Amino acid sequence: MSIAVHTETPVIEVSHVSTRFGPTVVHQEVSLTVMKGEVFAIAGGNGCGKSTLLREIIGLLTPAAGSISLLGADSRELQHTDGGSLHRRFGVMFQHGALFSSMTLAENVAVPLREHTSLSAGLIRDIVALKIALVGLPPDSGVKFPRELSGGMRRRAALARAIVMDPELLFLDEPTAGLDPMIAAGFDDLVLDLKRLLGLTVVMVTHDLDSLWRIVDRVAVLGEGHVLGMGTMEQLAASEDPAIRNYFHGPRGRAAQLNHSGRASHRD
Amino acid sequence: MDLPHTTETRGQAAAVTFVEGRTLRCRGSWTMSDVGPVERALRVMEWPAGGALRFEGSGIQALDTGGAVVLSQAVMEARRRGCEVTVEGLQSEHAQLMNLVSVHWDAMMAHVAARPKGTARLQSIIRNVISRFLCGLEFIGETAMAFLRVCSSPGHLRWRSALNSLRLDGVNALPITGLLTFLIGVVIAYQGAEQLRKFGTNIFIVDLVGISLLREIAPLIAAILIAGRSGSAYAAHIGTMKVTEELDALRTFGLSPTELLVLPRMLALVVALPLLTVYADVLGVFGGMLIAANQLNVSFTAFLSRFEEAVALRHFLIGVGKAPFFAVIIALVGCYQGFQIRGGVDDVGRHTTMSVVQSIFLVIIFDALCSIMLNWWDL
Structure with a gap:
């Protein structure tokens, strides 16, 4: 559970975004706002366009209509690779890590520093070491190649690479998918810690109901091309919308909620 | 903050x-x-x-x-x-x-x-080389065993896959192989024409073009093309299947990837490459013949009658006889490199490159050995 410390400054404003892939309509008039300092989740069933929306926010895709503003700039600017100053203000952790397989882990983490700063090699090495230590990887992992790491370690390494520039905004695409419950919970804690320590705003795409209950401040549920609902988990759990109810009140949703309220009362 | x-x-x-x-x-x-x-x-x-x-x-x-x-x-x-x-x-x-x-x-x-130590790195390099050598031996052994199994019960061979491979690696390679050897025939004839005209021995263009093409150049060109075309495709295909765990899926069904993927391709190449070589022979000699008629006034009939006496049958047989061995080398190296892919995408690229380089290297080494041995036996 996080103490919401968000100010009322929007860092991401998605307004009236529509997306089409050929005849398939993915989004219709989707609008949402992410405030500075919050952990915001985009949830929804498989194929509802969560990852597509994320890719549009970070400028990898252009929506068919509507506009997206990211840290006060139009996210379409990101398609010019020289939008450097904007690129270094956010970090992205892709679903499968997307670590460069021809580089060691430490080299992977160092890429943004090498490309965007003029720091000395020694200092880059130290900052990289700090970030690898922050995400809790063991000391000998820096010299390993991605293929020599387990899935969980690769995820951590990708997170280290995403936060190496101290971004204001951190995007996580399904950060806990495919991790065992212990590691997934550890990952949630890690995201919260980093958020607190580095003052991040976190936007994540996730299916993980436990994460949604534990670390997320606000959730937007996508479905049928629209934002079905947006708010805190408590608000959404109390929603009457059948689609949202199905999503949060399936057997797993109830278990996660029980688990969460049990833990919360235990803590009190 | x-x-x-x-x-x-x-x-x-x-x-x-x-x-x-x-x-x-x-x-x-x-x-x-x-x-x-x-x-x-x-x-x-x-x-x-x-x-x-x-x-x-x-x-x-x-x-x-x-x-x-x-x-x-x-x-x-x-x-x-x-x-x-x-x-x-x-x-x-x-x-x-x-x-x-x-x-x-x-x-x-x-x-x-935490930095890797020099000795540790050396050790891992040596261990890699040894294990790669052993892996290679194991692979050859496995393929040989699968081959014997198929020999004893031919029903086990994936005929459909072999025929498909025959089409992809043989029939579809006809245009490029034909064009290239035709051009090589033209080039050899041009180069020879200069020299032969000086001595007034125009008719020897037949010996030059015929023997060099039939015995060495056509089989080599066909093999090199197939190594680039099919060997690399084998490595990339098998490697991608390995990365996506398709090979493991096959094994859980009790199917042997060697029998399923390697043997059909190898047998298809063993059939296709000699045929391609014959085809390359014909087009290469035809290219030489055109230039002979054009530059040296050796007519088609004169060329062909000289061809019969000057170019012994053994040259043709030696050339075509090497082709199945080339085919085995190319198929084995391509498939082996595919199986060696472990990590992700950059490994696929690396091993595909290695499959082409190694198979061409081994083909030429084998060809050189053949030349030396045949020279000993005066063939």
């Missing part, structure tokens, strides 16, 4: 100055984009030997982890020189960040210290 990173919020450049000998005043924006000069300045700083030293941090406008690392390094360095260091005046969030760095300092140093 406010962490300016951008040019818009970039303040005064980071700076350090000594005031009153015992106080180091830190000012400006200590962020990754601006802290570089200060880091260099601090590295050559002359620290007072011992005594109290005060870091005055109230002038720091912005601090991120990069700046915090630089500041922590300076503090550590001064401590190492025996100074009693105090850091004062930091804004509370900056102090938190410094705290974060100091909490993780030991872990960080452990990361920095």
Whole structure:
């Protein structure tokens, strides 16, 4: 559970975004706002366009209509690779890590520093070491190649690479998918810690109901091309919308909620 | 917490100055984009030997982890020189960040210290070479066993897959192989024509073109083309199947990837490459024939009648006879490299390249050995 410390400054404003892939309509008039300092989740069933929306926010895709503003700039600017100053203000952790397989882990983490700063090699090495230590990887992992790491370690390494520039905004695409419950919970804690320590705003795409209950401040549920609902988990759990109810009140949703309220009362 | 990173919020450049000998005043924006000069300045700083030293941090406008690392390094360095260091005046969030760095300092140093040792690297290289050699032997053995199994019960061979491979690697390679050997025939005839005309021995163009093409060049060109076309495709295909765990899926059904993927391709190539070689022979000689008629006034009929007496059948047989061996080399190397792919995407590219380079290398080595042996036996 996080103490919401968000100010009322929007860092991401998605307004009236529509997306089409050929005849398939993915989004219709989707609008949402992410405030500075919050952990915001985009949830929804498989194929509802969560990852597509994320890719549009970070400028990898252009929506068919509507506009997206990211840290006060139009996210379409990101398609010019020289939008450097904007690129270094956010970090992205892709679903499968997307670590460069021809580089060691430490080299992977160092890429943004090498490309965007003029720091000395020694200092880059130290900052990289700090970030690898922050995400809790063991000391000998820096010299390993991605293929020599387990899935969980690769995820951590990708997170280290995403936060190496101290971004204001951190995007996580399904950060806990495919991790065992212990590691997934550890990952949630890690995201919260980093958020607190580095003052991040976190936007994540996730299916993980436990994460949604534990670390997320606000959730937007996508479905049928629209934002079905947006708010805190408590608000959404109390929603009457059948689609949202199905999503949060399936057997797993109830278990996660029980688990969460049990833990919360235990803590009190 | 406010962490300016951008040019818009970039303040005064980071700076350090000594005031009153015992106080180091830190000012400006200590962020990754601006802290570089200060880091260099601090590295050559002359620290007072011992005594109290005060870091005055109230002038720091912005601090991120990069700046915090630089500041922590300076503090550590001064401590190492025996100074009693105090850091004062930091804004509370900056102090938190410094705290974060100091909490993780030991872990960080452990990361920095972790480098592979030279001997360990050498050992792993030697182990790699040995294991690769053993893997190669194992692969050849496995394929041979699968081949024997198929020989004893031919129903086990995937005929459909073999025929498909025959079409993809044989029939579809006809245009490019034909065109290339035709052009090679033309080139050899042109080069020979110059020399032969000088001596007035025009008719020997037949010997030149016929023997060199039939015996060496056509089989080699066909083999090299197939190595580039099919060997690489085998490596990439099998490698991708390995990356996507399709090979493991096959094994769980009790199917042998060697029998399913390697044997049909190998047998298809063993059939296709000799046929391609014959086809290449015909087009290459035809190319030579055209130039002979054009440049040396050797008519088609004269060329063909000379061809019959000058070019012994054994040249043709030696050329075509080498082709199945080339085919086995190409198929084995291509498939073997495919099975060797372990990691992700860049491995696929690397092993595909290696399959082409190695199979062409081995084909030429084998060809050279053949030439030497056949020379001993006066063939």
